[in-house]
Amino acid sequence: ERTMQGLRWDGAPLRKISASMESMYDDAYTIQIVAEKDVLNFNFVAGMLPFLFNLIQDQRSDTSLTSRKTHEVISTLHEIKEFIMPGGLPDKNRQKLLRNLRVIDLLVKLLQCPLREGDEQLHM
Secondary structure, three states, X not given: OOOHHXXXXXXXXXXXXXXXXXXXXXXXXXXXXXXXXXXXXXXXXHHHHHHHHHHHHHHHOOOXXXXXXXHHHHHXXXXXXXXXXXXXXXXXXXXXXXXXXXXXXXHHHHXXXXXXXXXXXXXX
């Protein structure tokens, strides 16, 4: 079961965690409170990753680009543009998020996928 009720206690000894404002290790993990808008921005970008990844896989495996798929691609690219330029002004933090989640890498790979002759070029 994948709910909280499905968790089982293993009987391991309980450990207490404490925190201080002093940093002793540069590579230590930190836990921070994140603003709600940052969580929403992260989730928006993370939600695009599977679509872009699958699209690239389809293009590399000779799956035909249909008019419906083309519409989805164009809509997604438009959403990305609107996301990084809210109100027509570039948002540096949103651009960094695209870079850090490697969406930029996926977009470059997508642009490197050649269009096949025939219907596929007509859809674009």
